Amino acid sequence: xxxxxxYRRSGRLVSILALTLLCVGFVSCRAEKSKAEASSKERQxxxxxxxxxxxxxxxxxxxxxxxxxxxxxGIQLLFDNAEQKQENQIKAIRSFIAYRVDVIxxxxxxxDGWENVLREARDAGIPVLITDRKIRxxxxxxxAGFIGTDSFEEGRNAGRFLVRKFLEKNPTRQEAAKQxxxxxxxxxxxxxxxxxxxxGFREVIANHPEIEIVHSESGDFLRSKGYEIAKRCISxxxxxxxxxxxxxxxxxxxxxxxxxxxxxxxxxxxxxxxxAEQASIDALRRGEVNCVxxxxxxxxxxxxxxxxxxxxxxxxxxxVHVDEQVFTEFDNDLDAIESRGY
Ligand code: GYE
Numbered sequence: 001x002x003x004x005x006x007y008r009r010s011g012r013l014v015s016i017l018a019l020t021l022l023c024v025g026f027v028s029c030r031a032e033k034s035k036a037e038a039s040s041k042e043r044q045x046x047x048x049x050x051x052x053x054x055x056x057x058x059x060x061x062x063x064x065x066x067x068x069x070x071x072x073x074g075i076q077l078l079f080d081n082a083e084q085k086q087e088n089q090i091k092a093i094r095s096f097i098a099y100r101v102d103v104i105x106x107x108x109x110x111x112d113g114w115e116n117v118l119r120e121a122r123d124a125g126i127p128v129l130i131t132d133r134k135i136r137x138x139x140x141x142x143x144a145g146f147i148g149t150d151s152f153e154e155g156r157n158a159g160r161f162l163v164r165k166f167l168e169k170n171p172t173r174q175e176a177a178k179q180x181x182x183x184x185x186x187x188x189x190x191x192x193x194x195x196x197x198x199x200g201f202r203e204v205i206a207n208h209p210e211i212e213i214v215h216s217e218s219g220d221f222l223r224s225k226g227y228e229i230a231k232r233c234i235s236x237x238x239x240x241x242x243x244x245x246x247x248x249x250x251x252x253x254x255x256x257x258x259x260x261x262x263x264x265x266x267x268x269x270x271x272x273x274x275x276a277e278q279a280s281i282d283a284l285r286r287g288e289v290n291c292v293x294x295x296x297x298x299x300x301x302x303x304x305x306x307x308x309x310x311x312x313x314x315x316x317x318x319x320v321h322v323d324e325q326v327f328t329e330f331d332n333d334l335d336a337i338e339s340r341g342y
Contacts, residue, residue, distance in 0.1 A: 046076045047307050048096025050106035052133075053084045055221050056249040057277040061342030062107075062132065062297035069300030073308065086110055090117045097124045102311040105129040105303055110190035111136040118142035127310040131303055134192035144310055147302055147320040149295045151193040155200020157326045158244055158272045161291040163208055164330070165270055166241065180208075180241045183233070184216040185226055185254065187246040193295075194218070197246045197274060214240060219250040226253030234261045242270040248280040248292075255288060266290050266329075276327065278340040284327060285334045294324040297342060 047070065054060050063079075070077035078101060080092035086109050096104050097120055104126055108114060114135050121128050122142055132148040166180045184201075187194035198216075205211040215236055219225035226249065230237060234257060237243070245251040251273035255265045265271055266288040273280050276294035283289040299322055306316045327337060 044074060044076045045103070045308065045311050046078065046099070046101045047304070048078045048080075048093070048099065048101040048104045050080050050082055050089045050092040050096075050104075052082050052089070052107050052109040054081065055084065056223075056247060056275070057279070057342045058247065058249075058275045058295065058297045061277075062299065065298045065300030066303060067300070069304040072301075073304040075304055075307065082109065084109065086113060090114075093117045093121065097121055097126060100124070101126060103127050103129060103307040105131055105307060107132040108135045108192070109133070109188065111192045111195070112190065115139060115142065129303065129306055129310060129316075131299060132193075136192070145306065145316040145318050145320070147299060147306060148322065149193065149324065150321040151196025151295075152200040152203075153321075154193075154274050154293050154295060154324070155197040155202075156204050157200075157293045158197070158274070158291065159201045159204025161272055161293075161326070161328055162211060162242055162244070162270075163204065165290065167208060167210065178210065180211040181214045181239065182211060183236060183240045183243045184213050185219045185229060185243065185245040185250050186216060187218065187221045187250075189218045189220075194246055201244060213244075219245075219253070221247045221249055223249040223253040226250030227257050228253075230254040230257035231260075234258075234263075237261070237263060237269060240269060242272065245271065245273045247295075248273050248275040248277045251289065252279055252283075255283065264288075276325070276340060277342050281327065281334075281337055281340060284329065287329070290329045292327040294326065296322040296324050 049066060051063055067077060067079065078096060078099065082088035082092065089106060089109060093104055093106060094117060104121055108130060111134060115137060118128060119142060128143040130143050130146040134146055162180065186198055215233060217229055219229055226245065230253065237258065243254060245254060251271060258265045263269060271289045272291040273289055274293045274295050276292050280289055280292045284292050302320065309316050327334065
């Protein structure tokens with residue numbers, strides 16, 4: 001065989017070989033791509049969640065609800081407990097971005113200071129769901145939506161009960177236009193829920209000049225601080241008509257201090273509290289608390305439903321407020337209140 005023929009034959013052989021390799025490569029790429037496509041559809045959704053801590057029974061129930069819902073939805077949950085520090089939340093969100101989770105959800109411990117890390121999530125193409133507490137942000141497009149409590153309405157409900165208790169229910173006091181002195185224990189300074197509960201309460205009592213807030217101080221949603229403040233201010237508590245406490249944990253601390261001082265909670269002084277954990281419902285039934293405003297912690301399923309919709313590229317409602325009730329001493333059947341689970 002002369003060299004040319006040999007070359008021609010060998011050249012054809014090389015062409016056939018090259019074409020074969022090209023086809024095999026193409027097929028394997030297609031296989032890889034379809035596998036990748038398939039896996040992305042079947043791949044488990046990954047949600048990064050930053051929780052603020054475990055400061056109250058309400059918070060622990062909220063965490064249980066989120067973890068249980070992720071499990072029932074088959075979602076891989078990367079969960080971080082920030083131990084009450086915003087900087088830990090920002091670190092956790094950055095780690096979720098680096099891990100390239102599908103969705104980020106978090107409870108902003110305070111309303112401000114989130115712009116930079118939310119810009120980083122947006123630039124990484126990861127949708128962010130805000131839950132429980134709200135953020136104060138001017139720039140649009142940095143989060144997809146909010147689900148949680150309506151703290152303003154909770155504050156209004158506290159004010160409405162106080163008006164009913166002292167003015168509508170006591171015409172003589174209304175006629176005498178006696179002053180109603182209120183001692184307020186607020187939640188974490190700078191948190192949207194403390195701001196909302198304070199502002200909603202003030203919006204209602206603004207129409208009743210008889211009602212005056214004579215002391216307002218933050219107990220940071222903690223039972224220990226509620227107790228400490230009540231101990232320190234016990235002389236004030238001897239003369240106020242009502243205590244408005246932004247959560248049950250602080251209320252339980254206040255009740256401990258009142259009892260130590262021989263003051264009958266719910267009788268010598270009216271007590272209004274928010275969360276509706278089992279201990280405060282039990283206190284309402286014993287007459288040690290006069291009004292319990294529910295703040296629903298069981299938002300896990302709704303959070304995961306919204307996360308799935310975000311991961312599938314759907315838009316979600318900008319704000320979803322969860323349904324919440326008010327329980328008072330005027331209710332007919334306090335024993336009918338279902339077990340709270342927290
Ligand atoms: O009322 C309190 C918790 O953000 C609504 O935080 C939540 C509040 C809740 O510590 O118990």
